[in-house]
Amino acid sequence: MAFFLVVFKNQCGYTVNPQIVNVNCGYSPRCSTPGSGGVPNPAISYTGPQPKALGASQSTQLTVNRQWNGRIFHQTGHCGAKGESCSMGEFNLDTGSQFTPQAFDISNIQGFTIGMGIGISGGDSVACTNVNCGCKNAYPVGDISGCGNDSPVRGGSAGDKTWTVTFCP
Incomplete structure (x- = not known):
């Protein structure tokens, strides 16, 4: 089974509590199409530990399955179990062929x-630092x-990648 490395960085002046959750079929339109790969598969779900709380200027890393679909967010205490009501990074990594990029x-x-940035080694990146960052950077x-x-x-191409999620980029 192949894995990606996800690096979490905290550039905020306060502690953040990163969370990583599975949403395969939780919010995907693919789930309503039989045979489309929308059936949850525990083998491609993230089942590892949650990232530790990160103080200002700290970072940590985890590995996730290359086929993972999910969300990463800072748990403020007001977020739902899957990041509801909060800023979040969304990842669809079950693609990544030469024809269909991994989407984030x-x-x-x-x-x-919270402001967030997401980058992929050898690929694209995006950042949103405030509520008015615009459609080019985040869903409003x-x-x-x-x-x-x-x-x-x-999007990002197939193959081994390192993802970096930065809080307060």
């Missing part, structure tokens, strides 16, 4: 709580239209 984005649809608060064209979504 920053979503503030359910609420903005309350915009369930996906910015009309999913413009916040970034």
Whole structure:
């Protein structure tokens, strides 16, 4: 089984509590299409430890399965179990072929709580530092239209990658 390395960095002036959760079929439109890969598979879910709380200027890393679909967010105490009501990074890593890139984005649809940046080694990156960062960088608060064209979504090619999630970039 192949894995990705995910590096968590805290550039905030306070402690953050990163969370990593599975959402395969929790929010995906693929789940309603039989045979589309939308059936949850425990073998490709993240089952490891949660990242430790990170003080200012600290970082840590975890490995996730290369086929993982999920969210990463800072648990403020007001976020739901899957990041509801908070800023979050969203990852669909079950693709990554030469034809379909691995997709990732920053979503503030359910609420903005913290600036985030996501980058992939040898690939694209995105950052949103405030509630008004615009559709080029993140899904805005309350915009369930996906910015009309999913413009916040970034992609990465197949193969071993290192992902970096930065809080307060």
